[in-house]
Amino acid sequence: MAYKLRRSRIYVPGNRPRMLSTCGLFGADAVTIDLEDSVAPDQKLAARWLVAEALKELDFGKSEITVRINSLSTPWGMKDLEAIIPTKRVEVIYLPKAESAEDIKQLDSVLEKLEKENDIPMGQTKIIPILESAKGIWFAYDIATASDRVVALSFGGEDYTRDIGGERTPEGTELLWARSQLVAAAKAAGKQALDTVHSDISDLEGLYKNAVMMKKMGFDGKAAIHPNQIPVIHEAFNPTQEEIDYALRVMEAIEKAKASGSGVVALGRKMIDKPVAEKAERVLMIAYLAGMIKEDELPESIRESIVKEGE
Amino acid sequence: MKIEKEVTVGTEEREDLLLTLKPNPEGGIKIEITGKGAWQFKDEIRSAVESVLKEMGVEDAIVEIKDNWAFDYTIRARTRAAVLAAMGEV
Numbered sequence: 001m002a003y004k005l006r007r008s009r010i011y012v013p014g015n016r017p018r019m020l021s022t023c024g025l026f027g028a029d030a031v032t033i034d035l036e037d038s039v040a041p042d043q044k045l046a047a048r049w050l051v052a053e054a055l056k057e058l059d060f061g062k063s064e065i066t067v068r069i070n071s072l073s074t075p076w077g078m079k080d081l082e083a084i085i086p087t088k089r090v091e092v093i094y095l096p097k098a099e100s101a102e103d104i105k106q107l108d109s110v111l112e113k114l115e116k117e118n119d120i121p122m123g124q125t126k127i128i129p130i131l132e133s134a135k136g137i138w139f140a141y142d143i144a145t146a147s148d149r150v151v152a153l154s155f156g157g158e159d160y161t162r163d164i165g166g167e168r169t170p171e172g173t174e175l176l177w178a179r180s181q182l183v184a185a186a187k188a189a190g191k192q193a194l195d196t197v198h199s200d201i202s203d204l205e206g207l208y209k210n211a212v213m214m215k216k217m218g219f220d221g222k223a224a225i226h227p228n229q230i231p232v233i234h235e236a237f238n239p240t241q242e243e244i245d246y247a248l249r250v251m252e253a254i255e256k257a258k259a260s261g262s263g264v265v266a267l268g269r270k271m272i273d274k275p276v277a278e279k280a281e282r283v284l285m286i287a288y289l290a291g292m293i294k295e296d297e298l299p300e301s302i303r304e305s306i307v308k309e310g311e
Numbered sequence: 312m313k314i315e316k317e318v319t320v321g322t323e324e325r326e327d328l329l330l331t332l333k334p335n336p337e338g339g340i341k342i343e344i345t346g347k348g349a350w351q352f353k354d355e356i357r358s359a360v361e362s363v364l365k366e367m368g369v370e371d372a373i374v375e376i377k378d379n380w381a382f383d384y385t386i387r388a389r390t391r392a393a394v395l396a397a398m399g400e401v
Contacts, residue, residue, distance in 0.1 A: 017385045018326040045400055046320040046392040053388035075401055 003282065005029045005289040006152060006192055007221040007237040008230045009066065013038035015047035017054075024060035026227040031063045035080050036070050036096050044076045048083045055087040066128070068094035072106055085114040090125055094154065098129030099136045104146035111149065123149060128194065132156025133163040137178045140185030152220070153186040155179060157196035172210070183218040192220040201226040211236030238290050239283045247280035247287075251299040314372035318396040321381075321389040328356075328381040332393040333373040340364060340371070346378035359383050363390040 009030035012023045023031045039047040051067065067090050070076040084090050095107055104127060111125045127149040131137050137160065144153050157175050161167065166174040179195070186193040195214045198207040211222050211233050222233050239247070250272055257265040265272040284302055287293045295303060319331045328346065335341055342360055344353050360374055374390070
């Protein structure tokens with residue numbers, strides 16, 4: 001089971017050298033270098049080349065390197081790709097304001113061309129569309145399945161609320177359907193679901209509560225706009241000790257049943273069906289990738305898939 | 312290539328620099344470096360700027376730099392962006 005840890009990603013404004021040079025130290029699962037909303041129109045050119053040079057030079061630690069480009073319908077989106085893809089460092093492109101399968105197919109074909117021109121293995125650059133409008137949310141499944149490059153769907157809550165003519169509330173009721181739809185579409189397509197930012201950087205308690213709820217809703221991670229938010233998001237999205245213990249018991253029961261040739265797996269008086277087994281595998285994989293359990297504590301079946309992925 | 316338009320890129324923030332690129336009516340490349348890192352890294356800054364100008368084929372320009380401890384990649388990026396901006400790119 002291939003699993004990429006995407007609990008947190010930190011947004012870094014693309015035109016701020018000091019933030020670019022330090023963001024790899026924050027310990028986020030990904031850095032998202034931003035060329036879009038945090039860069040004023042008259043700074044787009046300067047930011048684009050700063051990011052391109054930074055990508056060639058800087059160490060981003062263990063964080064996945066992702067860049068939020070400008071939409072391809074702006075004068076900047078294509079130029080962003082032409083500047084950053086040749087650096088061969090970009091793992092994921094975040095595409096803002098994705099509203100249709102066509103938007104993804106267009107980006108896919110540009111990436112294909114740039115990969116070919118720059119001797120980058122075909123399909124290496126992944127895509128995470130940001131759904132931040134009513135239309136984007138409505139067509140979530142089409143967007144998620146438009147290209148094999150799409151590895152997750154990401155939600156943009158502020159713009160979505162504006163687009164539907166709603167109002168942000170502390171409870172987030174206005175986002176409930178969109179979040180549910182995004183998760184269902186992503187999971188139906190076999191992709192991850194990533195939640196929007198928590199804008200109040202001083203409210204770490206509110207962030208934690210929200211992130212715990214998003215994990216329960218099926219999200220795999222959440223965006224951060226301040227380094228202080230990263231450990232809070234990790235704590236919320238990491239499995240609890242209880243979840244890990246239960247997952248280990250599930251996997252043990254499965255292996256015992258397999259060894260005894262029994263087709264029926266039970267844990268106590270509870271039947272273990274496929275979704276329960278898959279959840280247990282996912283919990284253990286996240287716990288392992290998050291450093292909560294060691295490789296030798298994992299059931300053999302999961303250890304094997306880690307080796308395969310590393311090859 | 313001659314620079315015919317004045318442009319400024321960058322900021323005065325730490326690890327950045329403010330770079331102004333101007334036409335040089337007398338011809339040739341003239342680079343003036345001030346700011347916090349200038350006393351220590353003038354030669355390195357000059358060499359980074361010159362290499363980008365050469366790569367981009369710029370032969371006549373005045374470059375004014377106010378440095379605030381910018382790294383090499385930032386100096387190169389700001390120089391490249393200034394030349395492209397002077398050429399009208401967005």
